[in-house]
Amino acid sequence: xxxxxxxxxxxxxxxxxxxxxxxxxxxxxxxxxxxxxxxxxxxxxxxxxxxxxxxxxxxxxxxxxxxxxxxxxxxxxxxxxxxxxxxxxxxxxxxxxxxxxxxxxxxxxxxxxxxxxxxxxxxxxxxxxxxxxxxxxxxxxxxxxxxxxxxxxxxxxxxxxxxxxxxxxxxxxxxxxxxxxxxxxxxxxxxxxxxxxxxxxxxxxxxxxxxxxxxxxxxxxxxxxxxxxxxxxxxxxxxxxxxxxxxxxxxxxxxxxxxxxxxxxxxxxxxxxxxxxxxxxxxxxxxxxxxx
Amino acid sequence: xxxxxxxxxxxxxxxxxxxxxxxxxxxxxxxxxxxxxxxxxxxxxxxxxxxxxxxxxxxxxxxxxxxxxxxxxxxxxxxxxxxxxxxxxxxxxxxxxxxxxxxxxxxxxxxxxxxxxxxxxxxxxxxxxxxxxxxxxxxxxxxxxxxxxxxxxxxxxxxxxxxxxxxxxxxxxxxxxxxxxxxxxxxxxxxxxxxxxxxxxxxxxxxxxxxxxxxxxxxxxxxxxxxxxxxxxxxxxxxxxxxxxxxxxxxxxxxxxxxxxxxxxxxxxxxxxxxxxxxxxxxxxxxxxxxxxxx
Amino acid sequence: xxxxxxxxxxxxxxxxxxxxxxxxxxxxxxxxxxxxxxxxxxxxxxxxxxxxxxxxxxxxxxxxxxxxxxxxxxxxxxxxxxxxxxxxxxxxxxxxxxxxxxxxxxxxxxxxxxxxxxxxxxxxxxxxxxxxxxxxxxxxxxxxxxxxxxxxxxxxxxxxxxxxxxxxxxxxxxxxxxxxxxxxxxxxxxxxxxxxxxxxxxxxxxxxxxxxxxxxxxxxxxxxxxxxxxxxxxxxxxxxxxxxxxxxxxxxxxxxxxxxxxxxxxxxxxxxxxxxxxxxxxxxxxxxx
Numbered sequence: 049x050x051x052x053x054x055x056x057x058x059x060x061x062x063x064x065x066x067x068x069x070x071x072x073x074x075x076x077x078x079x080x081x082x083x084x085x086x087x088x089x090x091x092x093x094x095x096x097x098x099x100x101x102x103x104x105x106x107x108x109x110x111x112x113x114x115x116x117x118x119x120x121x122x123x124x125x126x127x128x129x130x131x132x133x134x135x136x137x138x139x140x141x142x143x144x145x146x147x148x149x150x151x152x153x154x155x156x157x158x159x160x161x162x163x164x165x166x167x168x169x170x171x172x173x174x175x176x177x178x179x180x181x182x183x184x185x186x187x188x189x190x191x192x193x194x195x196x197x198x199x200x201x202x203x204x205x206x207x208x209x210x211x212x213x214x215x216x217x218x219x220x221x222x223x224x225x226x227x228x229x230x231x232x233x234x235x236x237x238x239x240x241x242x243x244x245x246x247x248x249x250x251x252x253x254x255x256x257x258x259x260x261x262x263x264x265x266x267x268x269x270x271x272x273x274x275x276x277x278x279x280x281x282x283x284x285x286x287x288x289x290x291x292x293x294x295x296x297x298x299x300x301x302x303x304x305x306x307x308x309x310x311x312x313x314x315x316x317x318x319x320x321x322x323x324x325x326x327x328x329x330x331x332x333x334x335x336x337x338x339x340x
Numbered sequence: 341x342x343x344x345x346x347x348x349x350x351x352x353x354x355x356x357x358x359x360x361x362x363x364x365x366x367x368x369x370x371x372x373x374x375x376x377x378x379x380x381x382x383x384x385x386x387x388x389x390x391x392x393x394x395x396x397x398x399x400x401x402x403x404x405x406x407x408x409x410x411x412x413x414x415x416x417x418x419x420x421x422x423x424x425x426x427x428x429x430x431x432x433x434x435x436x437x438x439x440x441x442x443x444x445x446x447x448x449x450x451x452x453x454x455x456x457x458x459x460x461x462x463x464x465x466x467x468x469x470x471x472x473x474x475x476x477x478x479x480x481x482x483x484x485x486x487x488x489x490x491x492x493x494x495x496x497x498x499x500x501x502x503x504x505x506x507x508x509x510x511x512x513x514x515x516x517x518x519x520x521x522x523x524x525x526x527x528x529x530x531x532x533x534x535x536x537x538x539x540x541x542x543x544x545x546x547x548x549x550x551x552x553x554x555x556x557x558x559x560x561x562x563x564x565x566x567x568x569x570x571x572x573x574x575x576x577x578x579x580x581x582x583x584x585x586x587x588x589x590x591x592x593x594x595x596x597x598x599x600x601x602x603x604x605x606x607x608x609x610x611x612x613x614x615x616x617x618x619x620x621x622x623x624x625x626x627x628x629x630x631x632x633x634x635x
Numbered sequence: 636x637x638x639x640x641x642x643x644x645x646x647x648x649x650x651x652x653x654x655x656x657x658x659x660x661x662x663x664x665x666x667x668x669x670x671x672x673x674x675x676x677x678x679x680x681x682x683x684x685x686x687x688x689x690x691x692x693x694x695x696x697x698x699x700x701x702x703x704x705x706x707x708x709x710x711x712x713x714x715x716x717x718x719x720x721x722x723x724x725x726x727x728x729x730x731x732x733x734x735x736x737x738x739x740x741x742x743x744x745x746x747x748x749x750x751x752x753x754x755x756x757x758x759x760x761x762x763x764x765x766x767x768x769x770x771x772x773x774x775x776x777x778x779x780x781x782x783x784x785x786x787x788x789x790x791x792x793x794x795x796x797x798x799x800x801x802x803x804x805x806x807x808x809x810x811x812x813x814x815x816x817x818x819x820x821x822x823x824x825x826x827x828x829x830x831x832x833x834x835x836x837x838x839x840x841x842x843x844x845x846x847x848x849x850x851x852x853x854x855x856x857x858x859x860x861x862x863x864x865x866x867x868x869x870x871x872x873x874x875x876x877x878x879x880x881x882x883x884x885x886x887x888x889x890x891x892x893x894x895x896x897x898x899x900x901x902x903x904x905x906x907x908x909x910x911x912x913x914x915x916x917x918x919x920x921x922x923x924x
Contacts, residue, residue: 099785099814111579135581143579149522150572153580155486155514162591164580175591195486197521200681208576215580227812230681230841231883256814259886295816300844300886300908307912312919322886326893329915333899336919526733532695533734536726537795538718538750557746560736 054125055086056219056250057110061119064105064273068117079105081273082119087252089218092245094261094281095254097270098295103254106270107223110252111141124218139168142212146224148204157199157207158183158192164215182214185247186240202233206240219250226260238263258285258299262320269294282318301325358484361408364599365482370491372600376607377479383611384471390460391622392614393467399610400474407482414477418470425469433462460623489514494594500585507585515573523566530561641706641803641835642669642692648700649687649859661687663859664701669803674829674836676850676867678843680881683856685807685839692805692837693717693724705803722751725801729808731792732785740783740791741766741776747799765797769824786817793824804828805837810845822848843885847871847906855880871906887911 062083065076080102087093095103108114109121112128124140126133142164145151154160161179170178183189186206191199199207205225212220222241226234238260245251253264261267267284269277271294277284285291285298288306298306301319305328309317315332319325360366365373384396404411433439435451439458447454483491493510500506531541534557541554617623644667651659661684669675679685690696691703694710694717703710705720728734737743744765748758763773769790775783783791789809796804809825810818822845829836840846846853846867853870855863857880863870870876874892877884884892887908891901894915901914 098816108575113575113578135583138579138581143576145572145576147569147572149519150569151576152518153511153515153573153577155484155489155518159486159591163582166588166590167581167583169587169589172589172591172593175589179591195484197518211580231843232881235883258815295814297815301890304887304890304908304912304915307909308916308919311913311916315919322889322893325890326897329894329899329919330897332919529728530734532690533726533728533731534746535695536693536721536728537747537799538721539746540750557734557736561734564736565733 054122056089056124057085057087057252058122058125059083059085059109059119060121062106062109062116062121063118064109064114065117066105076117078273080109083273083275084119085268085275085278087250089250090245090248092241092251092263092265093253093268094264094266095252095268095270096256096258096261096296099256101270101294102273103256103270104223105273107143107221107252107254110219110221111143112137113143135168139164139215140217141219141221142215142217144205144208144212144220144222144225146227148201148208148228151208152196152204152211155196157188157194157196160196160207161211161214164211168215178214178216182210185213185244186210200233202229202236205229205233205237209237209240209244213244213249217249219252220244222251222253224254224256226255226257234260256296258297262299262302269296281320285320286318357413357480359409359413359481360484363406363408363482365403365407365478365603367597367599368482368603369594369596369600370483370487371495371594372596372603373479373483374488374491374495376603377475379611380475380607381472383614384468384475387614387618388464389614389618389621389623390463390467391626392617393464393471395614395617396471396610397467397474399606400471400478402606403478404474404481407478409481414474414481417477418473421469421473425466429462429466432465433458436461485514485517489517490592490594505585507588519566519569522569523562526565527558527562530558534558638670638672640668640670642667643704644668644691644701645704646701647688647691647698647703649684649691649696650699651687653699661859662691665856665859665861667854667861667864669835669837671802671833671835672829673851674838674849676846676853677837677839677856678841678846678853678870678882679856679862682858684859685856688856689726689728689805689807689837689839693721693726718751722799723801724803724805725796725799726805727793727796727807727809729811731795732788735780735788735792737780739776740771740778740780743780743791744776744794744798747795751799761798761800762794764800765794768797768828769794770820786813786820789813789817789821790824793821797828802833803835803837805839807839808841809838810840810842818845825849841883843871843883847885847887855882868906890915 062080063078064080065078067076083106095106097103105114109116109128110123112134115129121128123137126137128137152160153163158179161182162175165175165178179192180189183192186209188203188206188210191203196204196207208225209220220241226237229237241251241253242263253260255261262281262285264281267278267281268275269284269290276294277287277290285302288298291298299320301322301324302317305315305317305319305325309315316328319328380396380400384393387393401411404414433454436458439455439461440453443455443457445453445455446459489510492513493507496504496506496510535541539554539557541558644665647662647665647667649662651661665688677685677688687696691698691710692705694715698711705724708715708720710720735743737746741762744762745758748761753761762776766773766775771787771790771794775787780788780791804825806825809821813821825836826849828834836849838845838849850867852865853863853867854861855870855876862880863873863876871885871888874884874888885906887906887910890911894901899918901911901918
């Protein structure tokens, strides 16, 4: 009843099929099969799964690009089926896609960032302010007047984030945004996401890279359109049998830790990052040395 | 010794180069340049006086000089067209029967006849070409596609009230132009991939159908890629609440400034002068004068 | 036993858009050798000339200066039989699934053999063999190309190259955009293929883990020049060089470095996760004594 108890994103019994013309007696191929999920404001959630597990489909329900075949999706207490609310939903949930070129609309950086708020009818003075702020948030202020085709792939993705941020969304959804980037651009993008989350923006990202997922505060694991596992990364990746059954993997630092644990009893194999692994090794050695 | 590379598409395409030098002409409103340019071209086509064309050319040359761009760059494109131009002019001057009626024959050989009328017509043809090409060069040096699109969109804006999709049109053209180099790069990549598997993109002289079939390994993937781009673009635009041109505000507003009025003035004067010269048959007077002096 | 070079590149130089005011030097005097029965990796930051270099290897770009010798044939020679060269060197570019054009999967694999006028039976056999090599069932030949998953399409494109039975395979970012399972499958296929004698592989990749896993030797390209060439392990041990070139360090390398900063030094030869883990295991056992 009280609005405070409703989570920011509330998904109930979501079912979706791309095949709208299946006959009545056959079950259509569900891309999403009875998914229920709640996401609170300020969370950093990573959705992982093999190719074809339904990640992109799920994300497209979050801003109403897709509407459930069965079940409901509420964003900020608005139902995504409500045509009157589409604008509100899409300016609350900003979306960034995988292809750097096919989401840039304008030929100049600042004009692309302005595209979203222009569509919302934001008055001109505020437009300038929003463009400036959005570019600062991703660190591209200096490229304000640059033609968009002169940007590198990494810069284009940062631009795409800025163009979503200029609508002042409460939440940023990214569909494999770093997939086509080289390692350095990817790490810069992830750092940007981290600081955006620190500043209060909810971040939901789909990825098939385990090292990216390890950075999130909560992981949702999809397989064949269903949620098979969710929780803190340490918890999720410790379920190695499930992880391997659905053809995923654990982050490298954890793999190394697991190898070590198989030879050294008492070594905890739940290290997600290089930092954690190094600290675990040092701590272990110190304790062992002191223990003698 | 360099050999021609079969697949380097990017190097072969010549688009009018935008050369930003910050000159006055660059700072003119895009609409000024569009309207003046269009007017000058129309006048150049309909005027039938060499003196008038000369006046127009001098005006364009003046414009080129103040752009601070090397003037000879404008004539590089003209140079490539020159051989075709000469052939056309020659045909006009020597082989079109209409100019032989009521005309004074200047020179004759076999069935080629040069009359005073055909000479004039040939010269007019070349003159018009020169004016138009240098005008286009002036335009493309000083106007980026972005500015051009803003100009077009602003000018179409009043039509929005008549339910004409002005913003949508400008946006579609803008995005299409933006994707030309992207698609060309992808075409190059696909051609390389297929060639690496032994594809031969029609270097032989086969009939049209066979040639077309050979290009399928290029056309089909390119088409699919274009559709994917279109789909992705549509999703991105929808996600940013694009719902057509109505109700939108604009970051970039175009304003007419002092230099636009000056440019219009110069343009109008030149056009008026050209029209007068054409109407009052200045050519005839000069021609008669030259003939009198010569004889 | 002396290994035979199958590709020799000498002082290869290339200028993009040569002769125009937009001319840019993309390759500066590259020397490169590929022997039989080995896997060579090529790494380098974006814009270092890797793609341009690859295009020289099967004659898509002819040498402007310098020479490229493939199986002893000079590609600078205008009489070189490019058709034969392209049959013996198979090349797979980035995102190869974008080049698929046939309606049915099997037809796309058959594209290569059909271009070389093989008989119907030979084509069928080549396709069957190629699909088997990449782990796709022969029955997939009648599936619609559009219905395949990304990983399957990637392997289909690879099959298309295998169908010509090349002796040298050149791959540009073979595991880009693939999920862990897809990546594992591609790496398995490549390693399996290379085990047959008389074959060699060149892999260009941003993914340092792939290079570490596959390549015996590696070349580091930067700004059109070869900055390092030698044993992969040695390159990976040179952390400063990798960082200076803007390349990512593999996780095992990062771990080794951080531990050495804290007083635990591991051997420099190991670049694999398992190897590093075993060494750490030994150190920890040692400290327990």
